[in-house]
Amino acid sequence: MSEQGAVVYADDSVLSASQALAERLGWPLLALQSLPAELPQTFFLCYRDACLKLLDKQTLKKGGLAVDVDPRPGEQHSYPAPKKDLLAQAIGKKTKTVVDGTTGWAQDSLALFRMGYQLTCIERSPVMAELIADGFQRLARKDWVLNRQLQTPELMVGNAIELLAGLSETPDCIYLDPMFPAKRKQTAATRKSMAILRDILGDDLDRAELFATAWQATGKRVVVKSPDYAEPLGGKPSETYQGKLLRYDVYLK
Known part of the structure; x- marks a missing residue:
């Protein structure tokens, strides 16, 4: 790259x-x-x-992609945002600390931050890490973050397998959204951001090793976000939260 x-x-x-x-x-x-x-x-x-x-x-002349730190369409602007959607159900209402091992464009990370979880983010691409860091700097300047004196997510840059194995504190949950081979058409906006991310990162061919490391490193659960056509990453999950095109497989210790 x-x-x-x-x-x-x-x-x-x-x-x-x-x-x-x-x-x-x-x-x-x-x-x-x-x-x-x-x-x-x-x-x-x-x-x-x-x-x-x-x-x-x-x-080059105008446009481009940035990490969007504002709530996604349909999300409430209150803080903490209600823990009602499938992602929140998978992460667990009693969970406090979450490590996102595959941050990418950070949209799920930011949604979790707005729900009030204490978040650490890992990104292996130095390019994506620069974009994420810029997004988190903009997030830190938001009035609602400043007024509540919130700590924005910590960003760790490097191989998630190595970083998860070396965590100094055990998180309640490790969240994984690995890159699976694409098998369906996507919307134009999703196509653009995901295509560029795929060009930068490639497919996560070490998905199985990543899951195994996350399972060893987590305190209570590992949550894997998958397209609905993909096989469960860690075998039969403890729970599954199914959406229209994706699902969250939950593995409980």
């Missing part, structure tokens, strides 16, 4: 941050106004619209 990306900047106001980002990733730094017609890179990171965005060649 390191050879496929570049950091682009539009003006001097973001030059310093862009330089630091490019240095962390080992990517070239390019000025948006003077980009060559043919670019060897596939992906780009750019500070735009007051956030860090992931771009491809079609969205």
